[in-house]
Amino acid sequence: MLPDQEQLPLLAALVRHCRTNPARLHVPAHRQGRAVPAALTDLAEKNIFRFDLTELPGLDDLHHPQGAIAAAQQLAAALYGAGRTFFLVNGTTCGLQALLLALCRPGEEILLPRNVHRSVLGGLVLSGARPVYLPPVVIKDFGLAAGVREDTLAAALARHPRARGYLAVYPTYYGLAPDLTGPAAVLHRLDKPLLVDEAHGAHLPFHPALPPPALAQGADASVQSVHKLGGSLTQSSWLHLGGARPDPARVAAALRLLQTSSPSYILLASLDAARRQLALDGRRLLERALTLARDLRRELARIPGLAVLDEEHLAGAGAAAARLDPTRVVISVHGLGLTGYQAARLLAEKHRVMVEMADYRHLVAVTGLGTTAEDCRALVRALREISRRDAAADRSRSVCPGPPDAPPVRLTPRQAWFAPARPVPLEQAAGLVAAETVAVYPPGIPALCPGEEITPEIIEYLSIVRRHGLPVQGPADGTLQTLRVVS
Known part of the structure; x- marks a missing residue:
């Protein structure tokens, strides 16, 4: 029987969500229009569909x-x-x-922290580059990955002298902002570029209380999700090049290959409008966001069972976790005997409060340009209330361990992607690729x-993930009963 084509399941879900009018401590920064740039409000009032145009x-x-x-x-x-900025839709x-495709050819090495975003994998598959993963420093008591130590990077460059460069994460999803000046100097002495995934850092140049932006610390290129904390519409970003590394012509060519041939002028206009708002009013908007974050931290720290990440927790990590972006409020709920997933579900279902993300141990709330007191x-x-009513009676819940050290690389991601593959039971995957x-x-x-080789440690870790029912992305079998391996 054919489904009823009068249904609008996605649109209906959006309407239902908006009707609940939840508290919003997540991206995008404009908070459903509250802090959208004025120019975009004008566009919407004039019927935004008029501006859904093409290359006329x-x-x-x-x-x-050229215009x-x-x-x-x-x-x-x-x-x-x-030196040059590219708009991204x-x-x-x-x-x-695009940066990986412009910099690396098949088989060439690129240095990466293990906590890179999964989007980097696509760049490795497209370019054929061979990743060399470096272990990041872990913040004690919270178990969060920060930056890679400068001496770790220098040693890796000595072991891999032909590596094309290093891609850093700055700041991390948890707001940890490692020093980049040291790594930049190490790389530049060898005439290698520092690339930066600065997805969560479009707002950094506009208030002195925030960590310095990547380009100001010597980065050669950075990519920023302007929609996350800069006020543009979701899916709009920009890529900055500091100079001639990597080659701007190759970056432009890579973007022509990867970006849609039908870019949305509404997204492009939102980048233009967000740029003006940040330039003219960013300091005031961020001052307000930082004040809200400071007060929020103080109130949350008083709740029994909660711990809030602050700069005092970074002392042992040194330059690998030099600063913290205060607009990211990281809350450990471990002391409540709950997982972050459970706490986020309670917040959404019982209290109509939406946070940015949850992991096994933490919640992350974002105070952005449009966040309200x-x-x-509400958070x-x-x-x-959760601390008083919903905390587990037994608060000795064991912590799900973080992933083990990166296993040996046997094939490049590109080689493995295109190789014949088959599913095998998780318990039988040891030693396979x-x-x-x-x-x-x-x-x-x-x-x-x-x-990568599937080690016994990986199997043990994934078995724990499966037992706890944690959400995973990537595998064909989301239940982790099987893994796909190279035949």
């Missing part, structure tokens, strides 16, 4: 900009101190993949990547 005379061409788009990109570059994912008060009230990614999501840090 006078509107320029994203893939060969309005070129001028908008130049303004963004000037604001961020970049396929998200930061596209920008990161009532959003923050405090809800967590106070993975043909797929497995990452607990969020935060999306891979436990296993295509081309």
Whole structure:
């Protein structure tokens, strides 16, 4: 029987969600229009569908900009101190993949922290590069990955002198912002570039209380999700180049290959409008967001069973976790005997409070450009109630361990991606080569990547993930009963 084509399941779900009017402590930063740039509000009031256009005379061409788009990109570059800025309508994912495709040829090595976002895997498959993963420092008491130590990077470069460069994560999903000046100096002495996944850092240049942006610390390229904390529409990002590394012409060519040939002018216009708002009003908007975050931290720290990540927790990590972005409020609920997933579900279902993400141990709330004081008060009230009513009687819940050290790389991700593959039971996969990614999501840090050997430690870890029912992305079998391996 054919389904009823009068249904609108996705639109209906969006309408239902908006009707509940939840507290919103998540991205995008504009908070459903509350802090959307004024220019976009004007567009919407004039019927935004009028501006859903294509490459017409006078509107320029994203893939060969010479007019309005070129001028908008130049303004963004000037604001961020970049040599050149590219607008992206396929998200930061596209920008990161373009950098890898521009820099690396098949078989060439690239240094990466293990906590790179899963989008980087696509860049490795497309470029054929061979990843060399470096272990990040872990923040004691919270178990969160920060940056890679400078001496770790220097030693890796000595072992892999032909590596093309290093891709850093700055700041992390948890707001940890390692020092980049040391790694930049190490790389530049060897004439190698520092690339930065700065997805969560579009707001950093606009308030002195925030960590310094990547370009200001010597990064050669960075990609920022402007929609996350900059006020543009979801899926819009930009890529900054500091100079001639990697080759701007190759980056532009990679973007022409990867980006849609039908870019949304509404997304492009939202980048232009967000740039102006940040330039003219960013300091005021961020001052308000930082005040809300400071007050929120203080109130949450008073609730029994909660611990809130603060800069005092970074002392033991040194330059690998030099600063914390205060707009990211990381809350450990371990002392309540709950997982972060359970706490997030209680917040959403019982209290109509939506946070940015949860992992096994933490919640992450974001105070962005449009966050309200009532959003923050709602989160405090809800967590106070959860602490009082829903905390587990037995608070000795064991912590799900983080992924073990990266296993040996037997094939490049590209080789594994294209190799014949078959499913095998998880318990029988030891010694075989993975043909797929497995990452607990969020935060999306891979436990296993295509081309890596499946070790007994990986099997033990994934068995725990399966037992706890944690959400995973990447594997064909989301239950983790089987893994796909190279035949």
